[in-house]
Amino acid sequence: MGIQDKETVEEIFLADVNSVGEILDSGEWALNHSIDHGVVCDVIKSLTGFELVSSKELSRESWVLEPEAEDYVQHGSAEMQVFQAVPPEGITLAELKAKVGEKVFSVGHKNAMSRKWIQMQKPLIVRKLDSVEDSVRNHLVTIQEGKELSPEVIKELKSRKLISRRLWKGYSVTKGPKFALKRRKPATDVTREILQNGSWKDQEYKEYNFDALGLPVEGGYLHPLLKVRAAFKKIFLGMGFEEMPTNNFVESSFWNFDALFQPQAHPARDSHDTFFLKTPAKTIELPEDYLQRVKTVHEVGGYESIGYGYNWKREEAEKNLLRTHTTAVSSRMLYKLAQEGFRPKRYFSIDRVFRNEAVDRTHLCEFHQIEGLICDRGLTLGDLIGVLYEFFGRLGMTKLRFKPAYNPYTEPSAEIFGYHEQLKKWVEIGNSGMFRPEMLLPMGLPPGVNVIAWGLSLERPTMILYGIDNIRELFGHKVAGCRDYQPKCHPDGEVDKQH
């Protein structure tokens, strides 16, 4: 068979309908074009549905070839094959049988004999005629072409079980009300492209289907960040931590930076990294005596420190900003604790912070920080490392590594790496350290009190747990897709039960 692909068949068919005006019989048309009639019928049905053509069903009983007959059309009838296998000098019966095969021999030998094409001249079979006409094959071809044959011929072919009667279905076709040489796909949407190239004017549009049921409405899913936050909160509470109040996104530079012994010329305090507020641009009040101690420690030091040796400006400290880390919350809480009278404490917070960063697949200008701290007398770096093993162990991360780092407010400082069992690699999971005396002593905390602390983002573990590789999918309208996210691994066994 020739062309089978529907688009090409459709094109040829429409061109013919156009030039001839009417296709009387799809079967004949298919035969003339050597195209499978089934494919032609599919094309006609579809074109009729879109009113490019009008079609009438035809049906009639017709003769079709059995597989044996199709073989005869290709290779000649059995008697012809036998005749051709007999050479001019003759052949033995056994040789002839071997040459044409058992099946063809049994039918073909008998028929070729009775037609007197061959004869027995013991011990050989010889030809009686030089050439013969393969009328059986010719008749079969005529049937294939859908043409009529005399009742006697039909009777013979039928008795040889070469043909059988089938119900044939086809079409007669004329141009339809929406006839065109090429089918135009109705648009389902007005796109930017068709608006720009002007094709919207002649475009056909698919009609609304008001009976369509639409997608089932889904709702009531917890955001992945909420689920992971709940898991972290549970870990902190299980370890005896209290949550700090984090309900102030707007903070003064004083609590966000100065109280943390971050010098006023520090690059993080640049407007490229920090969002400063225009209104209100300044904080209303700061604790005056504490402010004086902070100024002094920055300028000249004290508490065995030499300070930074620069001119500390109050105006810089008063500037309002969107807090860049939740350590601003920690500094307020530690100051408060010092005023109320020091007691050992374990504090944590999980909330939003803001940084003036270009958004890309791993950075957003707002995200969440998880922060934990323990203050007590005589804490050491060993305590920090021990607590971090406990904390991340409860998350399922048992292998940790620490890399020396720098923060203005901690000494020593360490970046935390964890071995991710599912990803089979070390991933950076947080930052940590022991708050400096230059931060703690001006607050009024008693000497000998140490604070171990650490921080990490909430987004990063969430992305790892849910296999999200673009942080933007966690915020805004794209978060709708998060309903499909299933955690790849569990921060603890409980997260998912919170549905």
Ligand SMILES: N[C@@H](Cc1ccccc1)C(=O)O
């Ligand atoms: N504030 C640090 C994290 C941190 C918290 C506590 C101690 C040390 C580091 C940050 O934003 O990355």
